[in-house]
Amino acid sequence: MSVILEIAGLTTRFTTPDGEVAAVSDVDLVLGEGETVGVVGESGSGKSQLFLSVLGLLARNGQARGSARFRGQELIGLQGRELRRLRGRRLAMIFQDPMTALNPHLTVGRQLTEVLAVHHGLGASEARARAIAMLERVRIPDASRRLGTYPHELSGGMRQRVMIAMALLGEPDVLIADEPTTALDVTVQAQILDVLREVKAEFGVATVLITHDLGVVAGLCDRVVVMYAGRIVEEGQVDLLFSAPAHPYTRALLGALPRVDTDGSGELVAIPGQPPNLQRAIRGCAFAPRCPVAEGRCGAERPPFAALGPGRAAACFKAGP
Amino acid sequence: MAEARLETGDLLATRPAGRGLWADAWARLRRNRAAVGSAILLGAIALASIVGPEVAPHGYDAISWDQVGVAPDLAGGYYFGTDDNGRDMFARTLFAGRVSLTIGLAATLVSLAIGVAWGAAAGYLGGRVDAAMMRFVDILYAMPFLFFVILLMVYFGRDPLLMFVALGAVSWLDMARIVRGQTLSLKRREFIEAAVAAGTRRRAIITRHIVPNCLGPVIVYATLTVPQIILLESFLSFLGLGVQEPMTSWGVLISEGARQVETAWWQLIFPSLFLATTLFCLNFIGDGLRDALDPKDR
Amino acid sequence: MLGYTIRRMAGAVPTLFLVIVVSFFMMRLAPGGPFDKERVAPPEIRANLERVYHLDEPLWRQFLRYLGDVAQGDFGPSFKYKDFSVTQLIWQGFPVSLQLGGAAIVLAAVLGIVLGALAALNQNRPLDVAVMAGAMTGIAIPNFVLAPLLTLVLGVYLSWLPVGGWGDGGLRQAFLPVVALALPQVAYVARLARGSMIEVLGSNYIRTARAKGLPEHLTVARHALKGALLPVVSYLGPATAAIITGSVVIEQIFGIPGIGRYFVQGALNRDYTLVMGTVIFYGALIILANLIVDLVYGLLDPKVRYD
Numbered sequence: 042m043s044v045i046l047e048i049a050g051l052t053t054r055f056t057t058p059d060g061e062v063a064a065v066s067d068v069d070l071v072l073g074e075g076e077t078v079g080v081v082g083e084s085g086s087g088k089s090q091l092f093l094s095v096l097g098l099l100a101r102n103g104q105a106r107g108s109a110r111f112r113g114q115e116l117i118g119l120q121g122r123e124l125r126r127l128r129g130r131r132l133a134m135i136f137q138d139p140m141t142a143l144n145p146h147l148t149v150g151r152q153l154t155e156v157l158a159v160h161h162g163l164g165a166s167e168a169r170a171r172a173i174a175m176l177e178r179v180r181i182p183d184a185s186r187r188l189g190t191y192p193h194e195l196s197g198g199m200r201q202r203v204m205i206a207m208a209l210l211g212e213p214d215v216l217i218a219d220e221p222t223t224a225l226d227v228t229v230q231a232q233i234l235d236v237l238r239e240v241k242a243e244f245g246v247a248t249v250l251i252t253h254d255l256g257v258v259a260g261l262c263d264r265v266v267v268m269y270a271g272r273i274v275e276e277g278q279v280d281l282l283f284s285a286p287a288h289p290y291t292r293a294l295l296g297a298l299p300r301v302d303t304d305g306s307g308e309l310v311a312i313p314g315q316p317p318n319l320q321r322a323i324r325g326c327a328f329a330p331r332c333p334v335a336e337g338r339c340g341a342e343r344p345p346f347a348a349l350g351p352g353r354a355a356a357c358f359k360a361g362p
Numbered sequence: 363m364a365e366a367r368l369e370t371g372d373l374l375a376t377r378p379a380g381r382g383l384w385a386d387a388w389a390r391l392r393r394n395r396a397a398v399g400s401a402i403l404l405g406a407i408a409l410a411s412i413v414g415p416e417v418a419p420h421g422y423d424a425i426s427w428d429q430v431g432v433a434p435d436l437a438g439g440y441y442f443g444t445d446d447n448g449r450d451m452f453a454r455t456l457f458a459g460r461v462s463l464t465i466g467l468a469a470t471l472v473s474l475a476i477g478v479a480w481g482a483a484a485g486y487l488g489g490r491v492d493a494a495m496m497r498f499v500d501i502l503y504a505m506p507f508l509f510f511v512i513l514l515m516v517y518f519g520r521d522p523l524l525m526f527v528a529l530g531a532v533s534w535l536d537m538a539r540i541v542r543g544q545t546l547s548l549k550r551r552e553f554i555e556a557a558v559a560a561g562t563r564r565r566a567i568i569t570r571h572i573v574p575n576c577l578g579p580v581i582v583y584a585t586l587t588v589p590q591i592i593l594l595e596s597f598l599s600f601l602g603l604g605v606q607e608p609m610t611s612w613g614v615l616i617s618e619g620a621r622q623v624e625t626a627w628w629q630l631i632f633p634s635l636f637l638a639t640t641l642f643c644l645n646f647i648g649d650g651l652r653d654a655l656d657p658k659d660r
Numbered sequence: 661m662l663g664y665t666i667r668r669m670a671g672a673v674p675t676l677f678l679v680i681v682v683s684f685f686m687m688r689l690a691p692g693g694p695f696d697k698e699r700v701a702p703p704e705i706r707a708n709l710e711r712v713y714h715l716d717e718p719l720w721r722q723f724l725r726y727l728g729d730v731a732q733g734d735f736g737p738s739f740k741y742k743d744f745s746v747t748q749l750i751w752q753g754f755p756v757s758l759q760l761g762g763a764a765i766v767l768a769a770v771l772g773i774v775l776g777a778l779a780a781l782n783q784n785r786p787l788d789v790a791v792m793a794g795a796m797t798g799i800a801i802p803n804f805v806l807a808p809l810l811t812l813v814l815g816v817y818l819s820w821l822p823v824g825g826w827g828d829g830g831l832r833q834a835f836l837p838v839v840a841l842a843l844p845q846v847a848y849v850a851r852l853a854r855g856s857m858i859e860v861l862g863s864n865y866i867r868t869a870r871a872k873g874l875p876e877h878l879t880v881a882r883h884a885l886k887g888a889l890l891p892v893v894s895y896l897g898p899a900t901a902a903i904i905t906g907s908v909v910i911e912q913i914f915g916i917p918g919i920g921r922y923f924v925q926g927a928l929n930r931d932y933t934l935v936m937g938t939v940i941f942y943g944a945l946i947i948l949a950n951l952i953v954d955l956v957y958g959l960l961d962p963k964v965r966y967d
Contacts, residue, residue, distance in 0.1 A: 058390075058393065096871060125874070125875060127873070128870070128871055130873055136868060136871075141865065142864045143865055143868065144865040144883050145865070146886040146887050147882070147886075155882075156873075159873060159874055193962070207872070211873070504672075504947055505675060505678060505679055506679070506939070506942050506943045508905045509923075513683070513927070513935065516935070517686060589800070593802050596802060597802065597804065601908075601909065601912070603927070616804065617804075624812075627812060630808055630809070630812070634801075634809065637802070641801070642800040645796065645799060646796070
């Protein structure tokens with residue numbers, strides 16, 4: 042399987058009046074053609090900022106350093122027309138809250154067709170036809186009438202489907218879905234995940250699924266990457282990772298999951314403590330203060346992200362199931 | 363294998379010791395150089411207005427027929443020149459400062475009193491009373507108030523008390539809206555419910571929870587109301603309807619100076635400078651307060 | 661949209677009514693006015709007054725009568741300008757005031773939006789700082805200070821422009837008054853447009869537009885502008901009111917023969933009918949302006965238009 046996106050040593054810092062925040066810290070990640078990778082972490086783990094950095098969509102006070110190559114082309118630091126040619130066309134991103142991510146002042150049709158006009162040079166009628174076809178593909182009924190509606194007239198689930206359609210119209214090679222189900226009801230979440238599954242089957246797009254919800258990852262992803270405090274702490278095939286997590290944080294996350302197959306008598310194990318303040322430089326392992334098996338050197342040295350086997354890696358001195 | 367667990371205190375990069383909302387806002391305000399500079403400048407103007415006329419070489423209403431319309435003369439003690447009645451512009455400008463600033467402050471307090479009372483009552487009582495009270499505000503808001511103030515001044519005489527009330531009455535509407543909005547959103551916040559559930563008395567809820575949370579926007583708007591009032595008063599005085607002789611305000615001086623603009627520029631420039639600077643400073647401070655107390659608003 | 665329109669128009673009526681009521685009663689209650697029972701006046705004048713104003717009728721009747729007259733556009737005769745009715749005087753001054761005010765509003769809106777948008781697109785760079793500094797000046801310096809200052813510089817020292825008078829309303833005559841009148845509103849609009857644009861540019865949907873690979877000019881023109889302009893459009897109502905109010909002073913300073921001048925002279929001359937008439941007229945204008953702005957806003961905001 043060939044590599045389509047390769048991130049190496051990516052570090053993203055934000056300059057705030059209270060100091061510098063290292064949102065992403067020395068991250069290496071590889072995405073293969075057609076693969077679906079889940080990126081899991083709590084709020085503040087840097088999972089969204091990582092991919093915003095790749096696409097150059099950081100806020101004004103953010104700076105990304107390192108490398109992110111798409112098919113060999115360096116994206117970090119890319120500007121202007123070069124960048125715009127790739128965005129939406131080769132790498133597409135969909136965002137968490139479709140109500141704020143869609144423009145409330147433009148019709149759905151307008152927001153869909155402009156992708157086609159800009160990237161494929163299509164004229165109005167052909168763009169309309171393709172937009173309708175795509176809306177139907179993501180299971181939006183009465184598609185041609187929907188083109189004239191405004192986002193606030195649609196339900197949450199439909200808005201997210203419009204976002205997915207909008208991203209796919211560019212015919213991208215990579216789709217980055219940033220918490221696509223977080224803002225939706227549980228039942229709607231399942232529908233969106235179905236849509237994503239179909240999309241994956243039909244278009245074979247390499248997908249990155251960013252989420253804090255492990256359950257979402259299980260059904261959809263081939264591989265999982267776990268992030269904490271801006272760093273990657275574990276990576277592996279989804280089944281293996283779930284059945285035998287190597288990093289204490291992953292173990293804690295899985296342990297904290299409410300499960301339907303237990304008798305409900307055990308306690309939900311919350312992870313004690315708080316994620317670290319990213320304004321201070323972190324010495325050693327970021328998870329050490331909350332880690333049940335931490336030892337002396339965990340506080341002094343940052344554990345390297347080391348391979349544990351084929352397709353398995355973790356950043357922990359005491360890694361192992 | 364159980365190793366000695368690292369103490370949280372050793373490694374955990376702790377947050378800065380929790381700063382209260384006010385300390386945070388104060389720190390932000392201090393960083394705003396424009397606001398700080400404005401505060402200092404404003405303080406200087408206020409000080410000069412209070413002390414100046416007492417220590418100036420000439421009295422603010424002392425007439426010297428041989429010094430009529432004289433340009434600024436440092437040696438003779440007429441720092442800002444004289445007006446057409448031979449009175450020292452320096453002392454007059456500073457004295458006018460006393461009047462304008464006092465009116466600004468006093469009328470703002472009136473507007474504050476009415477606005478906060480109205481808004482808090484409407485927000486707290488809610489329901490139809492609230493709707494009716496705010497409808498009233500909406501109607502008043504759409505009226506060309508300034509004209510009525512002018513009419514008031516014309517028909518009912520130039521009583522300074524009347525002017526305070528009139529000016530304050532014109533500006534309470536915004537304050538009422540703000541306070542009502544704050545009260546409404548506060549009523550629904552969980553900590554109020556928690557306080558009620560814990561059995562806290564209503565008066566305690568109001569003083570300990572509602573008032574401190576309303577204080578922020580109220581302070582901001584009060585600071586921004588003062589320049590509006592000073593502007594209104596100057597406007598009225600400019601038309602000859604505000605402050606009357608022998609009292610004077612910047613508006614009056616500017617009105618007189620405007621008439622002499624071609625022959626005696628100093629009569630216009632100095633009061634204009636003071637008025638503009640004061641308004642500038644107040645606006646900067648108000649903006650700074652707004653940014654400091656509600657960073658989302660930036 | 662229809663419901664919104666009807667509601668807005670219905671809301672304007674009580675306001676206008678209130679304006680008329682307050683004006684009427686202010687006039688009747690004014691001490692020393694022609695209706696003051698204390699006043700000792702020669703019998704012929706009294707008889708005249710009583711005939712014209714139906715003072716023998718109960719007050720509420722007089723009010724209804726006045727209301728009826730106003731509805732037909734009759735504000736009564738002027739006290740001071742004996743040969744003219746107030747309506748005639750207003751009609752004389754209106755075209756001039758309309759030119760002055762209209763030009764000022766257009767200038768304020770266009771220049772304000774352009775400057776504000778440019779400042780937002782160059783946030784924190786020299787252009788932004790310059791525009792914001794200028795805006796702060798426009799807000800802090802009252803127009804009645806600015807007018808004489810501008811006159812001093814442009815009219816007296818540089819002798820580029822005439823210092824007063826309106827003539828036929830040509831560009832040279834109109835420049836100073838229009839600019840002095842518009843400048844504070846240019847400042848407010850610019851600040852508002854800048855703030856609004858910056859907020860919109862930071863919003864999620866602009867991030868989406870960029871993520872789609874749209875060229876920046878399209879992102880700004882098609883996606884950002886509409887959202888950014890809505891608050892500015894809303895503000896144009898109060899801006900118009902401020903310009904109408906400010907025109908009173910500007911007309912005074914530059915000796916422009918508009919309604920404002922009649923208002924001020926009427927106030928100082930105790931020409932009650934004239935003052936009342938102008939206040940009601942101004943009030944109606946302001947209410948109308950706010951109504952129009954509200955309706956335009958309703959057309960532009962899809963949430964209002966399509967509900």
